[in-house]
Amino acid sequence: MSTVETAAADSGGSLHQRILSDISEKILSGAWAPGHRIPFEHELTEQYGCSRMTVNKALSQLAKAGLIERRRRSGSFVRRPQSQAAVLEIHDIRIEVEALGLAYRYERVARQKRRSSAEDRGLLELDAAGPVLALECRHFAGKRPFAHEQRLINLAAVPEAGEEEFLDIAPGPWLIGRVPWSEAEHRIRAVAADDHAADALDIDPGAPCLVVERRTWGAEHPVTHVRFTYAADSHTLVARFRPQG
Amino acid sequence: MSTVETAAADSGGSLHQRILSDISEKILSGAWAPGHRIPFEHELTEQYGCSRMTVNKALSQLAKAGLIERRRRSGSFVRRPQSQAAVLEIHDIRIEVEALGLAYRYERVARQKRRSSAEDRGLLELDAAGPVLALECRHFAGKRPFAHEQRLINLAAVPEAGEEEFLDIAPGPWLIGRVPWSEAEHRIRAVAADDHAADALDIDPGAPCLVVERRTWGAEHPVTHVRFTYAADSHTLVARFRPQG
DNA sequence: TAGTGGTCTAGACCACGAG
């Protein structure tokens, strides 16, 4: 998936960007309905008085963004939106807390280096047993616990993490930038707080919580699995997005 | 945000794609650390024996994907991942239910055409009062309620919705394809079921629920606001993603 | 000031696929 740079009339001074926004405006306003055939490249070439490469650049971007479909010998056509895809920004918790105007504090609750258990391997999607680092942390907003973090780090992929105590720096920021990653997966769900989470977040057992789990891979190997638990009233994920995926 | 097409060795037969994947492989494997300067365009031109346009196409895509940063007069550099952005696919509920191997059933609970209340205007982000259609629906997976839907449709933007009863078709699929939309916003959070939601979902009041709210705009005007409530154990949002936003 | 990336041109050849 990709997003279209602009839906407004004309944006960046470049010509291909102007062509792109002209066309996407037509589509998003509904003037060109799904199925409508877009002018051929050679027609747009005349219309804008430019070379075919310039037109092609704009149309290729629209195709990549999923707004149009291009077929050889037939032309380019407006696609109808099918599935919706949102770009969900996941920020560092410290930044999130400070954006709320609250003081941020980090606390490492527990740290254990161990040989991966069967459960660890399930969470990390590891094939074979190996050393892992298990961490438990709390993130505070003001005086109240904001998030509870339970993390596993695959020490085969990140051996230097085994030397770090994570007393003063949270594992998230530590890992970011230090470990290249190529892919990740999120799972977002609501749960009732179990006793452990309730204790960590200072809420009643059974109270609703938002759980965000993230699994990260780098260079084909699992790097880390983390589960953040937020009290229901403390946290909302927000995603802004544009058509088509 | 955009995603890189490929992280594997070489993919599509085209040369610029090969250059792109060669470089992104170097970055994602860690061979080129953040801050590393990428060969100049003219160097890559020699290395691959191609024109500058071809190299430029690959590097531009990498820059758009956020893997590298390009600075005039300095060169191109590997960026360190900063914020993380996930592409969250939002599918039609029917498809989601059927993907679980369960029978899908839709039920319209209530429908009311009315002049927008202050609360309606808040949800839709409407400036002035106007006619809205308020809908309440249930989506079933097998015999159990799967999702509870509360929707407002701005009839000023979609007048023809006022003539639709929504007895046989859910408002989501009805709107998609019929109404062009340019932007939307999601809010995802956990809540305790209130009496109304508990009744609709056949769960206990206070039980944790996942709430997904979506606001949609088309051509500058608010189109619809919808709130889906899922029982905690019935639903997980999944997002797969690649570096950088 | 000099070297980088940003953009554009006016051609070209090719693969694909509808007619």
Place this chain on the structure above:
DNA sequence: TCGTGGTCTAGACCACTAG
């Protein structure tokens, strides 16, 4: 068959900015 998009070339001028 032959028009479409996909890709590429070998130049060019410009804007920006580090030194």
